[in-house]
Amino acid sequence: MVTNKKNNSSKPVIEIKEMHKWFGNFHVLKNITLKVNQGERIVICGPSGSGKSTLIRCINRLEVHQQGDIIVNDIELSGDLKNLEAIRREVGMVFQSFNLFPHLSVLENCTLAPIWVRGLPKKEAEEMAMELLTKVKIPEQALKFPGQLSGGQQQRVAIARSLCMEPKIMLFDEPTSALDPEMIKEVLDTMIELAESGMTMLVVTHEMGFAKKVADSIIFMDEGEIIEQNNPKTFFNNPENERTKLFLSQILNH
C-alpha cells in the first residue's frame, strides 16, 4: 500500500542526528537519528514512558534537547528565539488534551495566531478559518465556545486551529487517547483526509488501524530508543525485533 520511493529522493524536512535528552538524571531519549521527507507520514508507537511524546515535542522545542542536532526545514533548533519562532510557524501541533483556549470562541481560537503571528487581516483569517472548519466538518460550531463541544469536535477544532497557520509539518501527540471510543473515528477520518492531501505528518498513536492505512513508515520506540523503523507491511507481518513482536502481540490481541 505504501511506497517510500518517491519520497526518498526529496530532501528531508526534518533531520534529527544523534539527539539525546535528559530529564534531570533520567536519560529519556538516547541517540535518536531520524529523517522525515516532505509529504511523508510517520507513525510512532511504543509502550508508555518510551519517550515517543518527548521526541515529537523536541521537534518544535516544547522540550529542549541537550545533545545532537535537530534541523527542521533547513533551520537548526537552538536557543535562538528567531529560529524558534520561524520553526513554530512551520510546525503545527495537536495535543492529547486538545488545549483549546476556553475563553475564546472556536473561530477566535482559529484566527488568533494567524492574525497576530502571521499578520493576516482579520477578514482573511476568518475566511480561512471557516474554510478549514468546513474541512473538519464543524463550520456550524464556529461561534460556540470549546466547552460546549464534544471531545471529538474539540480535537477537530484543534486540528483546524493548527492548519490555520498553514504549517508544512503536523505533529500529533496521541490525538485520540483522551477521547471516548465513539469519537475516535471522526478524528482519525480528519487525519486520514489530511494525510491524503500530502501533509508531512508525525503521529504518536496506538491506533494501529490508522497506522496500517496511512503510514509510510512506522517507528517503534522503547526506553528512549528507536528500536525499529519499517514500512507497515513488514512492521506488522514480519517485525524484526523481539520487543516489537512482544509489543504488537500485546496491543493487537484483545
Next chain:
Amino acid sequence: MIKELYKPGSYPNLAPPKGTVGFYGWTKSNLFSSLSNSLLTIFSFILLYFLIDGIIGWFFLDAVFDADSKIECRKIDSGACWAVITRRVGQFIYGFYPDAERWRIDIVFIGLFFASAPLLYPDLPLRRWLLWFSGFYPFIAFILINGGLFGLVSIEINLFGGFMLTLIIGVSGIVCSLPLGIMLALGRQSKLTFVRSISVCFIEFMRGVPLITLLFVASSMLNYFMPPGTNFSILVRVIIMFTFFAAAYIAEVIRGGIQAIPKGQYEAAESLGMTYWQTTRFITLPQAMKISIPGIVNTFIGLYKDTTLVIVIGLLDPLGIGRAALADTKWNGLSTETYLFVALFFFVSCFAMSRYSLWLENKLNTDHR
C-alpha cells in the same frame, strides 16, 4: 398483551404527584412537615412579627427626620433621631467644601457615572465614545475638585471630606492598583532576575506593613524621600499609599490565577508561534483575570472600607464627619443613628461591587452556556 399496551420509547412524560411541587408543596415539605415543625414555624412567625414591627417603628414610623437637637427629637417621638443626619447631610457628602462650590463636586459625581459605565459594561451602546470621556475624566475631575484653573476657586485639601473623600481615594486607588497589580504579578513570574526581585520585594514589603503605618509615612515622611522642592499634596500621597497597598494584594491574587492555568495552554500558544507578550495578552491574562475576579473584588472592597483609616492623619471621611457630629453637644449620644447611616453608605457601595463581580463572573463563564 403487554406488547399492545406499551411500545418501547413511547412512554409519556407524566406530571408529578399533586402537592409535591409549587408553593403548596414547598410549604408543606419545609414548614409544616410534622407537628413540632409546624409549631416552630408558627412560633417563628410570631417572633418575626414583633421584631419587624419594632424595627420598622424605630427606623421609620416613630422616627424624627427634622429637629434642632436631640432633646427636640425626643420631645417629638421615641424612634430614631435622623435629624442628626438630615441637618448635616451636606457635610456627610462634601465635607467642609464651600457651599458655593459644591456644584463642582456634583458634576464630578455625575461624570463618574458616565466615565465608569463603559469600563464596567463592555456591551454598552456608544461605548467607544464614552471611553474617550473615561480617558479624560480624571483630568476633568482633578481640575473641578482642586480648582485653581479656568477661573475656578482653588480649594484647600483640608476642606475635603465625607463621601466625596471616600470616593476620591477609593476610586483612584481601585483604578490605579489594578494595572500596577497586574504588572507586579507578571514581574514576579518573570525570568529576569532583576524584575522578579523588585516585584517580590515590593509585594512582600507592602503586604508586610500595616496600612496605618503607610499612611503615617505618607503624611509625614514621604516628602523627605522626594527631591527638594517637590511638594505632593497629602491627598495624592495617601492615594499612592492606598494604591501600592492594594496592588500588592492584587498581584498575589492574579499570580494565583496565572498559576491555575494549565501548562497545555502555554504549549498550545507556543506551538502556534505566539510570543511571550502575545501569550500573556491573549491567553494567560484573560483567563487569569477571570479566575481572579472574586479575589480582586475582595481586595477592592477591603481598600474601599480602609479609606476610613485616613482619620488617623486628620482627613475627615464619613466616619470622621460622623464623629464630629457626635461631638456637637446638640447631637451628643446619637451614635446609633450616625454609625448606622455611615454603615449603610459603605454597605451599599460594597454590595454593589460584590453584585457586579458576580454578574461579570457569569458573563465571562464560557464553560457551559
